[in-house]
Amino acid sequence: MLIKPDPASPAGEAIIDLADQMDELQERTGEWPGADAVDILSSWLSRFTFATSTPFVSHSVGRAWVLREWNRRGGRVTLWSDEASALAELARQARDSWDDVAGTDGVPYRPPADDQRAVELFFGPEEAREEQGYTLYATDINRCVRTPPDAALWETEACAQANSAAVFYRQEEPGDEGLPCIEIVGVLVFVYLDADRRSLRVSVHLDTADDRLVGADGTVPMRVEVGDVTVFSSTATPSAAAHGSGRKTRLRRLARRTRTHGGSTHGQGASPAPK
Incomplete structure (x- = not known):
């Protein structure tokens, strides 16, 4: 044909x-003629682009603490889930080699119990770490996530892709005002122990939900189960005041994860993001 x-x-x-x-x-x-034909084809092909659009979006899926250590014998880089764990490892090494610095420059003969203090005394000030030292800093862990087209969102493969791209934000440390949170397709689900109510609390926020989740009637289909019992099965309406602000609203809510979420539990409509 x-x-x-x-x-x-x-x-x-x-x-x-x-x-x-x-x-x-x-x-x-x-x-x-070969040379003339090649010149024509080369000029003609330059009018086209063969680049393919990549349906991937980069998401931060968590943070890691990067610990870089060095001495006269070499160095190494390790990753840690939190700063305290990395400092505990440094302190362990410092205590194992404490005899090397004990009694010098005001360093006590016995290492202190506090990890931070033990590390500071063993390695000394940052500007003096030439032959032996470390750096410790936090960095985001990013992941490229495929975004299915609108029409395919509820297909089996698209749902599996969205589920595999879910992100968990843990509470950084006991004194952190942030709360444990799961994010999936823009929906934020906070799950935490509420000391005031002496209960496990679940708070669902839909105001930053991906537009593909929101139906023509402005609601999101939801089903909430506790064990084998369905406690909620219907639709929920995202907060009209916040919905549509997208990424800015999401970042603001994650940055200010306070313990006063309002009544957005078990599939109820989300309250506006904290001001």
Whole structure:
């Protein structure tokens, strides 16, 4: 079956133009000389782009503490889930080698119990760490996530992709005002122990939900189960005041995860993000 180029489309117009150039070359030389044909094709191909759009979005899926250590024998880099764990490892090494620094420059003969203090005394000030030292800093862990088209959101494969891209935000430390949170397709689900109510609390926030979750009636289909019992099965309406602000609202809510979420538990409509 022969394909007829459509002169009204950019691709069809380009194909017809190439055919005209090759016909003109044939009439002028009686053949298609290789060098001339290559020049024509090279110029023609430069009119096209063959780059494919990649349906991936980069998401931060957590944080890690990067510990870089070095001494005269070499160095190493390790990753830790929190700062306290990395400091505990440094303190362990410091205590194992405490005899190397004990009694020098005011360093006590016995290492202190506090990890931070033990590390500071063993390694000394940062500017003095030349032959032996460390750096410790936090960094985001990013992941490229495929975003399915709107029409395919509820298909099995698209749901599996969204589920595998879910992100967990833990409470950084006991004194942190943040709360444990799961994020999936823009929905934030906080699950935590509430000391004031002496109960396990679940708070669902839909005001930053991906638009693909929101139906034509402005609601999100939800089903909440506790064990084998369905406690909520219906639709919920995202907060009209906050919905549509997207990424900014999401970041603000995550940055200020306070313990006063309002009544957005077990599928109820989410309250506006904290001001």
